[in-house]
Amino acid sequence: MPVGRLRPIYGEPPSKVLMGTLDPTDWRELRTQGHRMLDDMLDYLEHIRERPVWRPIPNEVRARFREPLNRSPGDLTAAHETFMSHVLPYAVGNVHPGFMGWVHGGGTPVGMLAEMLAGGLNANLGGRDQMPLEVERQIVQWMRELFEFPESAGGLFVTGTSMANLIGVLTARTAALGDDVRHAGVATAGKHLVAYASAGVHESVTRALNICGLGSDALRIVAVDADHRMDVDALRCAIEADRDAGRTPFLVVGTAGTVDVGALDDLVALADTARREQLWFHVDGAYGALARLVPDLSQRLKGIERADSLAFDFHKWGQVPYDAGFVLVRDAEWLQRTFALPAHYLRRDRGGLAAGSPWPCDLGPDLSRGFRALKTWFTLTVYGTDRLGESVSRCCALARYLARRVEEAPRLELAAPVPLNIVCFRYRCEDSDRINAEIVVTLQESGVAAPSVTTVDGRLAIRAAIVNHRTAREDIDALVEAVLAAGDAKAASEPRRAREAS
Ligand SMILES: *Cc1c(COP(=O)(O)O)cnc(C)c1O
Numbered sequence: 245m246p247v248g249r250l251r252p253i254y255g256e257p258p259s260k261v262l263m264g265t266l267d268p269t270d271w272r273e274l275r276t277q278g279h280r281m282l283d284d285m286l287d288y289l290e291h292i293r294e295r296p297v298w299r300p301i302p303n304e305v306r307a308r309f310r311e312p313l314n315r316s317p318g319d320l321t322a323a324h325e326t327f328m329s330h331v332l333p334y335a336v337g338n339v340h341p342g343f344m345g346w347v348h349g350g351g352t353p354v355g356m357l358a359e360m361l362a363g364g365l366n367a368n369l370g371g372r373d374q375m376p377l378e379v380e381r382q383i384v385q386w387m388r389e390l391f392e393f394p395e396s397a398g399g400l401f402v403t404g405t406s407m408a409n410l411i412g413v414l415t416a417r418t419a420a421l422g423d424d425v426r427h428a429g430v431a432t433a434g435k436h437l438v439a440y441a442s443a444g445v446h447e448s449v450t451r452a453l454n455i456c457g458l459g460s461d462a463l464r465i466v467a468v469d470a471d472h473r474m475d476v477d478a479l480r481c482a483i484e485a486d487r488d489a490g491r492t493p494f495l496v497v498g499t500a501g502t503v504d505v506g507a508l509d510d511l512v513a514l515a516d517t518a519r520r521e522q523l524w525f526h527v528d529g530a531y532g533a534l535a536r537l538v539p540d541l542s543q544r545l546k547g548i549e550r551a552d553s554l555a556f557d558f559h560k561w562g563q564v565p566y567d568a569g570f571v572l573v574r575d576a577e578w579l580q581r582t583f584a585l586p587a588h589y590l591r592r593d594r595g596g597l598a599a600g601s602p603w604p605c606d607l608g609p610d611l612s613r614g615f616r617a618l619k620t621w622f623t624l625t626v627y628g629t630d631r632l633g634e635s636v637s638r639c640c641a642l643a644r645y646l647a648r649r650v651e652e653a654p655r656l657e658l659a660a661p662v663p664l665n666i667v668c669f670r671y672r673c674e675d676s677d678r679i680n681a682e683i684v685v686t687l688q689e690s691g692v693a694a695p696s697v698t699t700v701d702g703r704l705a706i707r708a709a710i711v712n713h714r715t716a717r718e719d720i721d722a723l724v725e726a727v728l729a730a731g732d733a734k735a736a737s738e739p740r741r742a743r744e745a746s
Contacts, residue, residue, distance in 0.1 A: 277320055282360075284328060289339065289353050292714070296691020298337040305330050337694055341714035342722065345688070345696035347503060347531050347560050347666075350712035355565040358622035362615040369401075369613040371590065371603025380604065380617035386624065387572050390536055392549035398576025400604045401616040404569035405530035406448035408555030411571045411579070411608055413439070413452040413495065415553055416524035418582040420494035426582075430457040438486050439495035440464045442474035442509060444502030446528055471661055472507035474498070476517060483521055495524045500545055501532020504698045504707070506643075506664035508532060511547025519550075527551040531560035531711060532664060537633030541640070544663075552578075558616075561636050563713055564623045568616045571608070579607040635713035639665040642710050646720045655728060659705035668698060668705040671731035677704040679734050686730040693723040 268274040308330045338348035367376040384399045402408050417425060421433045430437075437458050441449055443465050454460040464486070467478045483493045496518045498509040511527065518525035527533070527548055533556035535541035536548070548554065551574065558568035573579050584606040592601040605611045623632070647662040650669045659668040673679045681697055684706055688694050698707040708723060 274320070277324065281324055284324075285356060286353065288332065289356070292340050295333075295340065296337075297340045297342040297694040298688055299334065299691055300689060301334045305334060338712065339714075340694075341712055341716060341719045342693040343712060344708040344710055344715070344719075344723065345694045347709045347711050349557075349560045349563045349566075350714050351565040352563050352623060352627070352713075354626045355563065355619045355623050358619040359565055362618040365615065365618075367615045369615055369617070370605040370611045371600075372597045373600040374597075376615050376617065377600065377604070379615075379621050383570075383617050383620055383624070384572070387570065390629075391533070391551075391554060391572060393554075393572060393574055396575045396577070397572055398579055398607060399570060399572035400579075400607050401613070401620070402569045402571055402608060402610070403567045404559065405446070405528060405555045405557050406451070406569070407609075408557075408569045408571035409446070409448045409497075409526070409528055410452040410455055411582075412497075412526040412528075412553035412555055412573075413449070414456050415573060415578045415582045416495040416526060417456055417458070419524050419552075419578060420492065423581050436462075436491040437494045438462050438464055438491050439497060440466050440479055440482060440493070440523075441497035442466050442472075442499060442502070442507075443468045444472055444474075444499055444504055444507055445497060446499070446503050446530065449497050449528060468507070471663065472502060472505050474509045474514065476510060476513045479514075479517060483517075483523075493521060493523055495526060496521075498525065498527045498547075498551070499532075500527055500529035500548060501535070501664055503530070504666070505660040505668055505700065506532070506662070506666035506709075508544050508663060511545065511550070513547075515547045515550035518552075524552045525550065526553045527555070529554055529556040531557060534558075534561040534632070535636055535640075535664065537629050538637045538640075539633075541637070541664075558620045558623070560711055561639070562620070562623065562632065563627075563635065564616075564620050568620055576602075576607065583608055636665075638713070639710040639715065642715060642717065642720055643667050643708075645717060646708060646710070646724070649720065649724045653724065653728065655731060656724075659700040659703065665710045667708045667710075668700050669708075670703075670705050671727060671735075673731065673735050674738065679731065679738075680704050680706055682734060683727055683730045686734075687723075687726050690726065692726045693719065695723065695727075 308326065337343045339350055367374065369376055369380060380401060387399060388397045402411065420437055421435065425433060439453060439462055441463060450460045450463050453463045464482050466482055467475045469475050486493050496514055498511050498514040500508050500511065515525055529548065533548065533554060536545050553574065554572045556570055558564035558570060559566045580602060590605065592598050604613060643662050643665045646667045647658060650656045650658050655672050657670050657672055659670055670676055670680050671683055681704055684695055684697050695706050695708045697704055706727065
């Protein structure tokens with residue numbers, strides 16, 4: 245019997261019986277408050293430029309979140325006010341156009357609204373016969389098209405590329421050792437598996453080898469050329485040396501957009517090598533894969549269509565709000581062989597809710613999963629791939645503009661080539677590592693711009709990763725001016741410091 249028609253227990257009126265629910269008694273009041281919350285976030289996005297990129301968190305603000313657990317009910321309006329005053333102003337700042345610190349996407353108002361719809365629907369996308377899964381399958385099909393993967397390809401949403409890389413490595417492990425590895429473990433195979441990636445590889449790949457029981461030493465770090473791309477001859481030599489030593493090469497990881505300098509490995513050469521050596525070819529395209537949306541950049545991703553598995557994020561260059569990672573596997577069968585479980589409570593049927601197998605829980609490690617596909621579907625549907633591609637393209641143009649400004653400024657120097665959207669540079673000075681690190685902290689604390697630091701060829705560099713669709717020329721100009729001003733101020737104080745020390 246539907247809940248609405250439940251008979252009152254002990255003669256109490258139905259409204260009393262329903263008091264136990266967490267829904268409001270006054271929906272009108274909730275609605276008004278909800279509209280206020282929505283307006284606040286739209287205001288935040290509309291006026292983001294007027295705010296600092298980031299600001300240090302005062303101790304009183306942190307203290308507000310060191311309180312004991314609440315037993316009695318609180319007030320929604322008060323909770324919202326606390327969020328507005330204590331949380332929102334102290335976020336990382338990746339929504340802001342001046343944020344260039346790490347490879348973070350900027351999000352969009354459309355993505356935010358879609359998150360609200362998904363939150364209300366509260367769909368669990370582990371499985372069962374439901375339209376939300378068809379939305380996810382639509383994205384799988386679109387990605388198959390975008391990356392020219394065959395019909396056999398399958399994939400799913402995950403938290404991020406870290407998880408997608410792990411899935412790629414686990415799947416490669418199944419391909420190398422067979423399904424037996426799932427119950428017998430890696431040791432019983434009696435093989436010493438080894439994998440290869442360039443020196444620019446993301447740490448999540450190293451961690452994936454560790455998590456899957458092969459150990460992070462199983463990842464061979466292959467040298468890079470002057471453009472920070474994997475040296476393919478060095479790769480071939482490393483494979484040969486490992487085979488000669490009785491080890492079993494099983495996986496090559498190519499990177500499409502390294503996190504430090506934005507280098508793109510030669511994916512065609514890696515695909516050729518992987519095929520010849522019969523190795524699994526995984527591509528970490530965390531942000532770079534979506535350069536595929538731009539016709540002239542797409543050329544440089546050639547070979548990505550030959551990957552056995554591809555990991556990337558919609559939450560970086562796709563501008564979908566966090567989190568929205570994705571893994572695409574050339575033959576979905578491998579995902580099932582790696583993850584599917586015969587649990588009796590997950591029994592399938594030809595009809596009813598248990599229809600529509602295989603489900604995402606057969607293809608990855610999660611059972612309960614949120615509706616990440618919805619914000620991605622809205623983003624792709626409302627903006628379209630041309631517009632999303634334009635923002636990718638603009639980020640690269642801004643990176644070239646920044647590189648030019650660095651080259652034109654005598655006190656600045658480029659620290660690495662700029663193949664994509666990441667610019668590594670330095671303020672020229674004595675004690676360069678320390679001064680450049682200080683410049684970055686000064687900039688972040690000023691709220692004007694938020695670059696980060698990385699190490700290029702053993703030396704510290706300021707890194708500006710341009711990923712946000714809101715970033716414009718004026719933000720690049722502000723960054724350059726602020727670096728010069730902070731660098732000049734520090735350089736001017738150095739002789740004084742040196743005098744004081746002597
Ligand atoms: C960001 C990034 C990752 C990790 O992705 P998450 O979504 O943060 O888990 C992996 N590889 C590269 C190249 C990245 O840029």
